[in-house]
Amino acid sequence: MKRTSTTSPWLWVAAAGVVAVLVIFACRPAPEGERRAVMTGGAVAAAETTYVPPGDLDKYYLFYSGGHSGQIYVAGIPSMRHISTIPVFSPYPATGYGFDDETREMLGGLAWGDVHHPTLSRTGAVYDGRWLFANDNAHSRIARISLRDFKTKQIIGPIPNLSGNHGSAFATSDTEMLLYASRFSVPIPIGTYAPIDDYATEFNGVVGAVNVDPETGEMSLGFQILTPPFNWDLGSTGRGPSKDWALWTCYNSERATGELEKTASANDRDYAIAVNWRAAAQAVADGKATQVGGVDVLDPKDVPGIAYLIPVAKSPHGVDFTPDGTRFVTSGKLEAITTVYSFDKMLAAIQAEDFSGEEDGLKVLDYDSVMEREVQIGLGPLHTQYDDQGMAYTSLFIDSAIAKWNPETGEVLDTVPVAYNIGHLMVPGGDSAKPWGQYVIALNKLSHGRHLNVGPSQPESSQLIDITGEKMRLLYDAFTEPEPHYAQAIPADMLHPIEVYSKEENHDPWAIWDVTEAGVTRSGNRVDVKMAAVRSSFWPNRIEVKKGDEVAIHITNIEQTTDELHGLGISDYNINLVVDPGETKHVTFTAKNSGVFAYYCTNFCSALHQEMQGYLLVE
Ligand code: K7E
Ligand code: CUA
Numbered sequence: 001m002k003r004t005s006t007t008s009p010w011l012w013v014a015a016a017g018v019v020a021v022l023v024i025f026a027c028r029p030a031p032e033g034e035r036r037a038v039m040t041g042g043a044v045a046a047a048e049t050t051y052v053p054p055g056d057l058d059k060y061y062l063f064y065s066g067g068h069s070g071q072i073y074v075a076g077i078p079s080m081r082h083i084s085t086i087p088v089f090s091p092y093p094a095t096g097y098g099f100d101d102e103t104r105e106m107l108g109g110l111a112w113g114d115v116h117h118p119t120l121s122r123t124g125a126v127y128d129g130r131w132l133f134a135n136d137n138a139h140s141r142i143a144r145i146s147l148r149d150f151k152t153k154q155i156i157g158p159i160p161n162l163s164g165n166h167g168s169a170f171a172t173s174d175t176e177m178l179l180y181a182s183r184f185s186v187p188i189p190i191g192t193y194a195p196i197d198d199y200a201t202e203f204n205g206v207v208g209a210v211n212v213d214p215e216t217g218e219m220s221l222g223f224q225i226l227t228p229p230f231n232w233d234l235g236s237t238g239r240g241p242s243k244d245w246a247l248w249t250c251y252n253s254e255r256a257t258g259e260l261e262k263t264a265s266a267n268d269r270d271y272a273i274a275v276n277w278r279a280a281a282q283a284v285a286d287g288k289a290t291q292v293g294g295v296d297v298l299d300p301k302d303v304p305g306i307a308y309l310i311p312v313a314k315s316p317h318g319v320d321f322t323p324d325g326t327r328f329v330t331s332g333k334l335e336a337i338t339t340v341y342s343f344d345k346m347l348a349a350i351q352a353e354d355f356s357g358e359e360d361g362l363k364v365l366d367y368d369s370v371m372e373r374e375v376q377i378g379l380g381p382l383h384t385q386y387d388d389q390g391m392a393y394t395s396l397f398i399d400s401a402i403a404k405w406n407p408e409t410g411e412v413l414d415t416v417p418v419a420y421n422i423g424h425l426m427v428p429g430g431d432s433a434k435p436w437g438q439y440v441i442a443l444n445k446l447s448h449g450r451h452l453n454v455g456p457s458q459p460e461s462s463q464l465i466d467i468t469g470e471k472m473r474l475l476y477d478a479f480t481e482p483e484p485h486y487a488q489a490i491p492a493d494m495l496h497p498i499e500v501y502s503k504e505e506n507h508d509p510w511a512i513w514d515v516t517e518a519g520v521t522r523s524g525n526r527v528d529v530k531m532a533a534v535r536s537s538f539w540p541n542r543i544e545v546k547k548g549d550e551v552a553i554h555i556t557n558i559e560q561t562t563d564e565l566h567g568l569g570i571s572d573y574n575i576n577l578v579v580d581p582g583e584t585k586h587v588t589f590t591a592k593n594s595g596v597f598a599y600y601c602t603n604f605c606s607a608l609h610q611e612m613q614g615y616l617l618v619e
Contacts, residue, residue: 067483080478089113096578116485125239125433135168160293185229189293203229234318240325244278249316301361331381385430388437501582510554533566541614567602
């Protein structure tokens with residue numbers, strides 16, 4: 001979103017033909033409106049609402065996407081304090097992520113990813129605090145983070161046949177699957193060549209599923225459904241009555257190539273795709289899939305009933321089920337309306353074969369049969385979240401505002417300006433069967449001087465808004481690490497992270513628990529070092545090898561004391577490990593430079609931390 005939004009709001013507006021807005025947008029008096037909003041509610045009251053006294057915890061914790069930083073950031077709500085960075089798709093020296101053998105292998109030689117949509121695991125469509133998943137738009141991967149220790153445990157992908165894993169990752173009600181859709185269409189399997197002139201017929205999109213082991217969270221390849229070469233965007237998984245279904249919207253149903261900004265807005269409507277993922281999984285089990293690129297792929301031409309298209313306002317940017325799963329909402333980015341659809345009406349239209357067209361074997365459901373109402377909501381509606389009262393909150397990109405409205409009646413109840421050009425918005429639990437409500441956070445695409453200007457690349461802004469009253473109340477401007485997309489938040493009391501890795505759970509064959517077990521063994525030109533780290537020494541504190549040896553260091557932090565981390569940095573060898581209490585890590589490298597190289601503890605661990613050092617001697 002950001003890349004287009006920084007350059008093209010003008011074009012959007014022009015395309016919408018709303019010249020007046022252009023003028024207002026260009027001359028928007030800086031933060032006056034927002035300041036007034038705070039003052040009306042009372043600056044002191046707002047400050048009190050966000051104040052978290054020293055030593056107290058925040059009420060909710062926010063997991064927000066770091067975009068192409070490849071990371072996930074954790075912040076408290078309402079303080080908005082950034083408390084932790086979870087490295088996912090990019091190396092992160094602060095925790096040694098991407099430097100030890102295991103995480104280096106997990107990153108698979110890639111140095112970045114593009115995280116857009118963190119997804120908390122759920123049970124009965126309610127967050128359960130077990131895992132957090134994150135998509136990589138760039139390399140078609142999905143990662144699993146354990147909320148037991150806030151660490152990335154698995155990265156699956158690049159997923160075959162999938163180009164641009166943007167519409168991802170969406171957990172089903174009981175986290176049986178993570179659903180995804182391709183942003184780009186390509187000839188599949190990836191590696192197949194076709195000229196761009198054959199885009200409409202030789203290129204394909206896919207929607208698909210990754211299976212999740214209910215006990216361990218281990219992800220494995222599921223299935224895919226072939227689609228026309230549309231650009232799939234954000235999706236939403238059903239719940240309650242709709243729990244077997246998921247939807248995504250698309251842009252470029254025109255199958256255009258080239259200047260999509262113009263060519264992909266030619267049609268009056270684009271589509272959403274409604275997928276019955278349970279029926280699709282059953283069809284795969286019944287042997288109706290073909291293997292393409294190593295995945296079971298279903299072609300809707302051969303397997304009717306697994307997916308349908310629904311006309312939506314043009315150039316939409318996602319779809320959002322209501323908490324009870326009875327309705328879903330999509331918006332056209334170039335329109336001032338958002339559309340409420342009824343899940344019951346969708347099922348009835350399928351039953352009655354109420355079709356208005358077909359695209360590559362996918363039946364198009366009649367718009368009027370499925371639509372419940374169109375709501376005049378404001379300009380540039382993008383994403384919708386819900387609160388604990390069933391009210392909807394929709395981000396308005398062009399208006400730079402959030403609208404609060406009632407999805408049952410279509411009544412718009414309030415609008416609050418944000419600064420500026422909001423993308424996603426987030427209510428704790430706002431995409432699940434149990435929204436906690438209380439706050440909405442605006443994740444803004446631009447900030448236009450909300451913070452000290454640090455040069456052309458201005459600090460990002462997110463805003464905390466109180467939604468407990470009838471009117472929304474802006475409370476606080478916070479910094480958001482770039483590049484903000486979606487976020488989710490969960491009550492603090494649903495998180496139960498561990499404090500140390502117990503000896504009992506460390507089954508690493510190289511782990512040692514006493515400094516007397518430390519030592520160096522050689523076999524040919526392979527040198528294995530069993531190392532212990534404990535305040536304030538490394539055992540051994542010298543490693544003697546020959547130039548060209550393959551050296552493996554297996555380091556265990558033998559402490560069982562909270563917060564007693566040690567690091568192992570080796571000068572001039574680009575080695576940087578961090579070991580938590582009770583943890584064992586490995587690094588394997590070739591001693592390619594002769595000389596004497598110091599190693600030292602990188603994490604300040606004790607009064608004698610500075611003394612925690614040793615030498616790698618390469619003869
Ligand atoms: Cu920036 Cu969900 Cu990728 Cu919308 S996304 S704004
Ligand atoms: Cu160990 Cu500093």
